[in-house]
Amino acid sequence: MNADAGRRVLPVLFALLLVVTPLAWYLPFWVTGVFAGLVLIRAALVWQRRPLPPRWLLVLALLVPVGFLWLTLKTLVGREGGVALLVLLAGFKALETGGLRDWRVLLALGFFLAAMPLLFDQSPAAAVWLVVSLVALTWAMARLAGNPPRAGWRQTATALGLSLPLMLVLFFIMPRLSGPLWSMPPSRQTAVTGLADDMAPGSISRIIPANTPVFNVVFDGAPPARRDFYWRVRVFDRFDGVRWYEAGTIREETLQLLGGQPYRYRITVKPERRRLPVLDYPAENAPDPAQLQPGLTWSSRRSTAEETIRLPAEGRSGARLAEALDPARLAHYLQLPPGNPQARALAARLRQRSADDRILLRGLLDTYRSQPFRYTLTPPALQGQIVDGFLFGSRQGFCEHFAGSLAFLARAAGLPARVVVGYQGGRFNPDGGFWQVRSADAHAWVEVWLPSEEAWLRVDPTATVSPDRIAAGAESALPVLQPTVPVIGGAPPAWLGRWRQMAEAWSFRWQQWVVGYDADRQRQLFRRLGLGDEVSAPVVLRGLAVGMLLGMVPLLWWWRRRPVADPLASGWMAVRRRLRRAGIALAPSDGPQDVLGKAAGLAEADRIELEALTQHYIDWRYRGQPASAAEIRTWLRAVRRFRPRQRAA
Amino acid sequence: MLPFRDTLRGWLLRRLPAVGRQRLTQQRIYLLPTPFGALLLLVAAAVWVGALNYGVSLAYALAFWVLALVCVSILMGFRQLHGLVIACEGWAPAFAGDTVGFQLRLTAPDTRLRRLQVHVIGSSTPVGGACELRGGMNAELTLAVPAERRGRLPLPPFEVCTEMPFGLVRAFAYVRLAETALVYPRPVPDTGRGRRQSGEEGAAVRFLPGNDDFAFLADYQPGDPLRRVAWRHWARRGSLVTKRFDSPVAQGVVRLDWADYPQGMDAESRLSRLTWRVLECERRSEAYLLRLPGMTILPGREGSLRALALYGGPSA
Numbered sequence: 015m016n017a018d019a020g021r022r023v024l025p026v027l028f029a030l031l032l033v034v035t036p037l038a039w040y041l042p043f044w045v046t047g048v049f050a051g052l053v054l055i056r057a058a059l060v061w062q063r064r065p066l067p068p069r070w071l072l073v074l075a076l077l078v079p080v081g082f083l084w085l086t087l088k089t090l091v092g093r094e095g096g097v098a099l100l101v102l103l104a105g106f107k108a109l110e111t112g113g114l115r116d117w118r119v120l121l122a123l124g125f126f127l128a129a130m131p132l133l134f135d136q137s138p139a140a141a142v143w144l145v146v147s148l149v150a151l152t153w154a155m156a157r158l159a160g161n162p163p164r165a166g167w168r169q170t171a172t173a174l175g176l177s178l179p180l181m182l183v184l185f186f187i188m189p190r191l192s193g194p195l196w197s198m199p200p201s202r203q204t205a206v207t208g209l210a211d212d213m214a215p216g217s218i219s220r221i222i223p224a225n226t227p228v229f230n231v232v233f234d235g236a237p238p239a240r241r242d243f244y245w246r247v248r249v250f251d252r253f254d255g256v257r258w259y260e261a262g263t264i265r266e267e268t269l270q271l272l273g274g275q276p277y278r279y280r281i282t283v284k285p286e287r288r289r290l291p292v293l294d295y296p297a298e299n300a301p302d303p304a305q306l307q308p309g310l311t312w313s314s315r316r317s318t319a320e321e322t323i324r325l326p327a328e329g330r331s332g333a334r335l336a337e338a339l340d341p342a343r344l345a346h347y348l349q350l351p352p353g354n355p356q357a358r359a360l361a362a363r364l365r366q367r368s369a370d371d372r373i374l375l376r377g378l379l380d381t382y383r384s385q386p387f388r389y390t391l392t393p394p395a396l397q398g399q400i401v402d403g404f405l406f407g408s409r410q411g412f413c414e415h416f417a418g419s420l421a422f423l424a425r426a427a428g429l430p431a432r433v434v435v436g437y438q439g440g441r442f443n444p445d446g447g448f449w450q451v452r453s454a455d456a457h458a459w460v461e462v463w464l465p466s467e468e469a470w471l472r473v474d475p476t477a478t479v480s481p482d483r484i485a486a487g488a489e490s491a492l493p494v495l496q497p498t499v500p501v502i503g504g505a506p507p508a509w510l511g512r513w514r515q516m517a518e519a520w521s522f523r524w525q526q527w528v529v530g531y532d533a534d535r536q537r538q539l540f541r542r543l544g545l546g547d548e549v550s551a552p553v554v555l556r557g558l559a560v561g562m563l564l565g566m567v568p569l570l571w572w573w574r575r576r577p578v579a580d581p582l583a584s585g586w587m588a589v590r591r592r593l594r595r596a597g598i599a600l601a602p603s604d605g606p607q608d609v610l611g612k613a614a615g616l617a618e619a620d621r622i623e624l625e626a627l628t629q630h631y632i633d634w635r636y637r638g639q640p641a642s643a644a645e646i647r648t649w650l651r652a653v654r655r656f657r658p659r660q661r662a663a
Numbered sequence: 664m665l666p667f668r669d670t671l672r673g674w675l676l677r678r679l680p681a682v683g684r685q686r687l688t689q690q691r692i693y694l695l696p697t698p699f700g701a702l703l704l705l706v707a708a709a710v711w712v713g714a715l716n717y718g719v720s721l722a723y724a725l726a727f728w729v730l731a732l733v734c735v736s737i738l739m740g741f742r743q744l745h746g747l748v749i750a751c752e753g754w755a756p757a758f759a760g761d762t763v764g765f766q767l768r769l770t771a772p773d774t775r776l777r778r779l780q781v782h783v784i785g786s787s788t789p790v791g792g793a794c795e796l797r798g799g800m801n802a803e804l805t806l807a808v809p810a811e812r813r814g815r816l817p818l819p820p821f822e823v824c825t826e827m828p829f830g831l832v833r834a835f836a837y838v839r840l841a842e843t844a845l846v847y848p849r850p851v852p853d854t855g856r857g858r859r860q861s862g863e864e865g866a867a868v869r870f871l872p873g874n875d876d877f878a879f880l881a882d883y884q885p886g887d888p889l890r891r892v893a894w895r896h897w898a899r900r901g902s903l904v905t906k907r908f909d910s911p912v913a914q915g916v917v918r919l920d921w922a923d924y925p926q927g928m929d930a931e932s933r934l935s936r937l938t939w940r941v942l943e944c945e946r947r948s949e950a951y952l953l954r955l956p957g958m959t960i961l962p963g964r965e966g967s968l969r970a971l972a973l974y975g976g977p978s979a
Contacts, residue, residue, distance in 0.1 A: 177731030184727035
């Protein structure tokens, strides 16, 4: 067994290299480097038919990278650690692989490794690479079993092609679990995108690094008006003079949602530090794994941050958020650090002038209307008394400046207030039938508690300054910014927008049907296919039976297809097909001579070519003149090139 | 090999009829995963569990694709054998202790590439060979079956198997062809020692069947030359008789007799020595005459060796 593997094993090493390539993006760079080096060394040994290094040397050599891995990642389990260790072990396994059985073990390991990049990325590109990996692995398998390269390709294509429909059936019908069997150790946060934990001048500009999609929403039924698209993510209830943040002390015992229009929708989102956006205001029952947090926000129970989840959600738009605040909580929402005397004076002045708290609130908002405030994403930096600096100095800013200053004014005027950050707006994708919210839609607004009504009121000061920002989104609100902020600046050309929309629709479908295909989605599909309302054993069995019958169709076709025994006959059939396509009527009974006779109307060169082809065919077929395999190959090549045309009339 | 597998195989072999040529159909073809196939299924299961746990949807696709691949390769393995026709084209006789080469011909029903292996079942030393069929050709394969003792040697049941195309599934079929080869006794050199030295050697047989003088008429035996048939007798009486001629014992005709050996010598030793002497005579181109108890064999290598091979057997 040792000797006969020979150079047939090189495809195994090639396939392993292909499989591991995408991991280079996710693992410490040297891990894949070491792996590639080990595999190439093995390939060189195979090529030169040299013996393997001694095993004790390998074990010693393995200790170095594994130790280094421990030093780099501080762990050998979890996603990065575990996968990196597996890749290193596979590399060293390649260097001690001798017999056919060993090579097959290595190949099976390759199939396992092919799953590893999927832990990091499930984009369509990852799927394409998975197919490439599978083709390479299967071909290596065919080569290892002793097939010549071309026959190996053919068998690989046949086997993978025939198993594809079966795979799809299993993929969609086999039951999915709604939760994990055991939890995975949390992985290191490599990059933080999205909303910040706190809000200080400039922080929102940080969260618009690009116009990347954040979440998608499909409404069951009509959606609310676009101006009501407020997606809560966090509530900041404390201000320290520089930043607003979550004190983590909100308690809500007496919260009540009154009136409003109920909406049902499905949201597809990747939690950001376990936070989930939710449409103002969410209903009390949060579906697993969402969890209702104080401040009416959602968090995810799961610790796996990168996992995209799909949730059904319910909310009420335009509802009244009633809450009876006790003195302790009143004081909490009125707390302000010292400083910003001008703003305090303004608030006190307005307070004295107003008869009730609604008039007071309108007076506070009028401040932004009566003065020349400007909405811009590139405001001047503020230091020290930042609220005074903004209200009486620069008067330029974006949502967080407006929201922060209004909340300050309200508190100074004796109205409990808090800042809510999240997303405002969204864009409808008509191809996919969903709304998409992007990072550029990040927004901050204020909730003010009116003592006379004992309810929280949503107040968006940005809307008073730049109503377009609320009605049409950040892109159209900022026409002047196009040159400096290209990412969110202005509308792209129409064709590009159209193209981008289609791409988004496809990626949405990919997200919905492949990456986010879960127990819930499966139930929906079963219902749509009429298999049953739930994922139960009889329904799954029924689905598998129907699906397998459909999946067997190509298999049946393959089973009935017999390769043509005689290349000469198949070549002659091809000649006849070409002639018929050129408009020459041939009867099935026509022999070669009849065909020549009927093809007299061909162009001169084509007719001569046909005569030559036919003559060879007659000689080999009927005159018993033996033809060598090379001659037949040449003849078949000529047949493939033969494209006859009728003589021009 | 696992004991139950032997039992199962024994049971299958007992049910196996001996046929002239075997066409492999679903009744004859068995399919089992190889260790590699089982390992790959295990990998698919591991990927599936991982996908289940971490909710990696594309990993489901990988696990199911590998599973479907194994299933499809079962069918592909089955197709390697399905429709294959196996026949025995002949054999070359051999001496006990040598091997008999049974010539097998494998004919494929289509042009698909096939790589097959053939092993004799239950042989202590591995007997078998491999062949490749491509382009609708048929292939020949010689099974060198060890011949342990003289007599008739039936072609033992053998297994046709393949792990194509991926080595994941082993498709195999047991075949028993009704073909029997002849095994001559193992020649043992006999240079004269141990042979009974007696004076009556010349008197025992006066005449050898020869060509010279007409002696008598005997009933026709199949194989008698037609020109010795007494046609006149046939025309008159209606029965076939053959003219027999005797010639006097020629000088140098060697008589090989069962009775040449001491009383106590067992039959196999006698046959082995006689075989050697027949071969020796053939080698030296000497005329010889073989006598076994109850029969005298006409000179000729094939006839003599055949008689020696089958002596005492049920069909002797």
